[in-house]
Amino acid sequence: MPEGQIVRAVGGFYYVRTPDGDVQCRARGIFKKRKFSPLVGDRVTFEWTANGEGVVTQVEPRKTELVRPPIANVEQAVVVCSLNEPRFQPELLDRFLVHCEHEGLEILIVLTKLDLLEDPNGLRQIRAMYDPAGYRIVATSIKTGEGIEVVREELTGRLSVFAGQSGVGKSSLLNRLYPDLELQTGAISRKLGRGRHTTRHVELLDLPEGGQVADTPGFSQLAFQHMEPVDLSDCFPEMRLRAPDCRFRGCLHKNEPDCRVREAAENGEIAPSRHRHYLQFLEEISEQRRY
Numbered sequence: 001m002p003e004g005q006i007v008r009a010v011g012g013f014y015y016v017r018t019p020d021g022d023v024q025c026r027a028r029g030i031f032k033k034r035k036f037s038p039l040v041g042d043r044v045t046f047e048w049t050a051n052g053e054g055v056v057t058q059v060e061p062r063k064t065e066l067v068r069p070p071i072a073n074v075e076q077a078v079v080v081c082s083l084n085e086p087r088f089q090p091e092l093l094d095r096f097l098v099h100c101e102h103e104g105l106e107i108l109i110v111l112t113k114l115d116l117l118e119d120p121n122g123l124r125q126i127r128a129m130y131d132p133a134g135y136r137i138v139a140t141s142i143k144t145g146e147g148i149e150v151v152r153e154e155l156t157g158r159l160s161v162f163a164g165q166s167g168v169g170k171s172s173l174l175n176r177l178y179p180d181l182e183l184q185t186g187a188i189s190r191k192l193g194r195g196r197h198t199t200r201h202v203e204l205l206d207l208p209e210g211g212q213v214a215d216t217p218g219f220s221q222l223a224f225q226h227m228e229p230v231d232l233s234d235c236f237p238e239m240r241l242r243a244p245d246c247r248f249r250g251c252l253h254k255n256e257p258d259c260r261v262r263e264a265a266e267n268g269e270i271a272p273s274r275h276r277h278y279l280q281f282l283e284e285i286s287e288q289r290r291y
């Protein structure tokens with residue numbers, strides 16, 4: 001039976017890429033009954049139907065699965081944040097990072113719109129927050145071209161997903177890297193200081209140098225479902241590293257005695273904002289469990 005990879009999902013149709021072109025498919029009814037949805041990135045088997053379309057009959061086990069944005073089998077998450085317009089929001093970045101860590105993805109932080117950065121110290125401050133966690137950060141501008149080639153190298157030969165708020169410039173950066181893509185981009189609403197949700201669907205794109213990248217619609221609401229309080233500090237690499245030295249196993253790094261993580265936050269080894277967001281997310285997760 002023919003096989004391929006889902007590269008786009010729109011309105012109940014799945015577009016399956018095969019060596020002979022893309023085939024428009026529906027999913028087998030049984031998937032819906034089992035509340036299972038095929039995702040972009042899935043490797044699938046399909047059957048031809050009489051009208052030249054297909055029916056997805058089988059989905060290969062996933063290596064990774066991200067719920068927001070919805071995509072299967074990516075290795076690397078490129079978390080995209082703008083330095084300005086919309087303004088840089090460390091809390092939102094930390095939310096994205098936790099989700100990607102939870103799925104065990106490799107992570108690259110891309111900061112966009114370097115040309116719009118007003119505070120000359122801004123970049124140094126951001127690096128100081130994320131260096132202790134070991135994150136790779138690339139600052140870019142599509143106007144000056146800065147950082148663009150670094151991103152290209154990081155994308156080549158791998159399956160990556162771009163994730164980030166609407167308007168941060170995900171599609172613009174991909175266009176700058178690969179002009180043939182001609183992805184649609186949209187201006188920021190001056191009044192609201194936000195993007196306008198220009199990209200509507202997750203789409204997996206083949207890269208000329210090898211590898212694939214998914215452009216995705218922006219979003220800014222991200223809750224922590226399916227996460228336990230004890231799992232959270234594992235999603236902060238700089239805490240994960242220190243947690244074994246806490247006095248108690250299962251330490252939540254709130255107010256337990258001899259907590260190595262809290263000590264590190266107090267003496268500046270890890271960024272205070274990161275520990276603060278950790279405590280805030282921990283509270284959210286505990287709240288959810290109460291209902």
Ligand SMILES: Nc1nc2c(ncn2[C@@H]2O[C@H](COP(=O)(O)OP(=O)(O)OP(=O)(O)O)[C@@H](O)[C@H]2O)c(=O)[nH]1
Pocket residue numbers: 112113114115116140141142143164165166167168169170171172173184185186187188195196197198199200216217218219
């Ligand atoms: N000055 C400047 N503007 C940029 C840069 N990158 C993107 N923009 C602008 O930011 C706006 C939004 O860009 P998009 O690429 O549509 O943003 P997006 O992240 O794809 O947004 P959604 O598809 O809605 O999720 C556009 O007006 C771009 O021209 C940059 O490096 N510098």
Ligand SMILES: [Mg+2]
Pocket residue numbers: 170171172184185198199215216217218
């Ligand atoms: Mg876009």
Ligand SMILES: [Zn+2]
Pocket residue numbers: 243246247251252253254256258259260261262
């Ligand atoms: Zn602790």
